[in-house]
Amino acid sequence: MSVDIDLCYMPATEIAERIRAGSLTAKRVIENSLMRIAAVNPKLNCFCSVYSGEALLIAEELDREAKAGRFRGPLHGVPFAIKDLTPTKGKRTTLGSYAYADWVPDHDAPIVEALKAAGGVMLGKTTTSEFASSGFTESPLLGITRNPWNPDRSAGGSSGGSAVAVATGCVPIAEGSDMGGSVRVPAAFCGVVGMKPSFGRIPFTILPSEFDQLSHFGPLARTVADACLFLQVTQGPDERDVQSLTVPQNFLAPFDTDLTDLSIGLCLDFGRRAWHPEVEAAVRAAAGALSEAGARVENISLPWGLELDELWLKHWEVYLATFFGHTLKTHRAKMDPELVRYLDNGLATSAVEFKSLEIARTSAWRNHLAPILSRYHALLCPTMARPAVPLGGSDASYWKVDPDGTYHCLDVTAPFSLFSMCPALSIPCGWSSEDLPMGLQIVARRHDDRLALRIGATVEQRMPWAHRRPGV
Structure with a gap:
């Protein structure tokens, strides 16, 4: 067979x-x-x-x-x-x-x-x-x-x-x-x-x-x-997870793909990030499709650059050190060297330094993301700044800032993880000239998962992707 x-x-x-x-x-x-x-x-x-x-x-x-x-x-x-x-x-x-x-x-x-x-x-x-x-x-x-x-x-x-x-x-x-x-x-x-x-x-x-x-x-x-x-x-709730949400959503209900009731912010002015030109064009095309579906799509900006990625990384290092730092004693020599650096850095971070990260997170929420999501139902941006990169890299190796302040990054996902109550959906929005997929990230208001999915379903209807299959 x-x-x-x-x-x-x-x-x-x-x-x-x-x-x-x-x-x-x-x-x-x-x-x-x-x-x-x-x-x-x-x-x-x-x-x-x-x-x-x-x-x-x-x-x-x-x-x-x-x-x-x-x-x-x-x-x-x-x-x-x-x-x-x-x-x-x-x-x-x-x-x-x-x-x-x-x-x-x-x-x-x-x-x-x-x-x-x-x-x-x-x-x-x-x-x-x-x-x-x-x-x-x-x-x-x-x-x-x-x-x-x-x-x-x-x-x-x-x-x-x-x-x-x-x-x-x-x-x-x-x-x-x-x-x-x-x-x-x-x-x-x-x-x-x-x-x-x-x-x-x-x-x-x-x-x-x-x-x-x-x-x-x-x-x-x-x-x-x-x-x-x-x-x-x-989905929950589940009493084994004290933070699981208590009100489920009906994810099987059909979506209204007439978006005349929605305002959406298109964020390509994002901490002076440099976008691969085909990624930027694909994201703009998806935004155009949403506009054609009736949404009011407007350009917005976020000032978050390298500093917020580094803030997330500090949190991540402490997370890893807390849950896996004990493995260094027995397996350091067999571990990914980048992970070892994360663990060592996390173990060296003081409790006050870690807790202080919340102050910067609070400022980024109150002064930047919350005002956007109060004016707009959702935010659009690339999921990744470029299509798939060669094997053998590391996340932070792509974090580079030019003398003029241009920020070359890879993912555009970590900053939104700092505001985890906001759902974030990645969907395909095109393929590059090298036949590599590119992703659109949709960040919606707190706990409104169905809203992010509704926007994604509208893009899918107008720019379908499921028929595309890799050659393997």
Whole structure:
């Protein structure tokens, strides 16, 4: 049996509908996905573990239930993948590090429980940078994950494995985690949808602390509708996460793509950032599509430059040192050198210095982002300042300021992670002359995830992308 490439790229929503209607079986879907993984993974390294036998047994059980008219939920028979940062019961979870190379959790994270309870079939675990610390999915333990549009380019990170798995049709949906852009960065580089929902939208319980405010789970998908399906199934509340939002949203309700009621700010005057010209043109084209849909789109500016990226990095270093600094004693020599620097810097940061970061964050919110989001329903900007870059880089190596103040950066995601209550969605908005995807970032008002998705769905309707497939 050969791979059915059209089935590989079938949306999760359609797979679920066809299984429910009896025109497709879960076993056929899972068999096809497993064959696709076998073809793609040796080339791109997106999966670090695959559970073929177990997945097929589950699929057969789901088919028996479907034949009897019983369906577990809206994902009945739909394959999905989980990032190898997220605990999965009885299955090795490495966090991309030799320090956890042999860890086998005794529980599923709530997000895994939710996807399974909805009838989804977990096919495997996807690659991550070590402790999800980098925007490049390259780790000493799991190796290099390559971009499906050009294997010499980065897939982004740290959820690069999940983005590649979705972009290549191995699975229609995959889980990622996002603390500074780790869902949005690979989504932009790989040409898929990726969302950092409002903080607390999806319960997050995988850290020793329940009081961090950088950490999010989010979907990677090929369509906005599939991202919505993922969010519908995985959102809280959940008492295990004290910060999970208590009021769910209906992500399955249709979107009104007449945007005459919306005002949107287009932010390309952004801390003197230098944009790749094709990225800027693609973002302007998406803004034009939204204007044609009735939205009032106006140019706005933000003064945030290198200083806010450095502020986020200081927070990130303390985060990593707090949760993973203990591994230096036993595994320093086997760790990513950039991660080691982060951990050492975080361990050397005083409590007062760390707490003082909140003062600068407060100023940036009160004086800059809050006034914009009070005047506009959402903000548009690039997700990444340029298309996918070569393998082997590091995030901060792209942070350069010219003598005239021009700021050359890579991601435009980390600053918005400092204001985590605001949802941030990345969607494809074009392909470069080198056939590399480019991403549009949509940042909406606090907790209004559906608004960001509505804007994304409108761009998708007018500038569709799901028909594009990498050559792998």
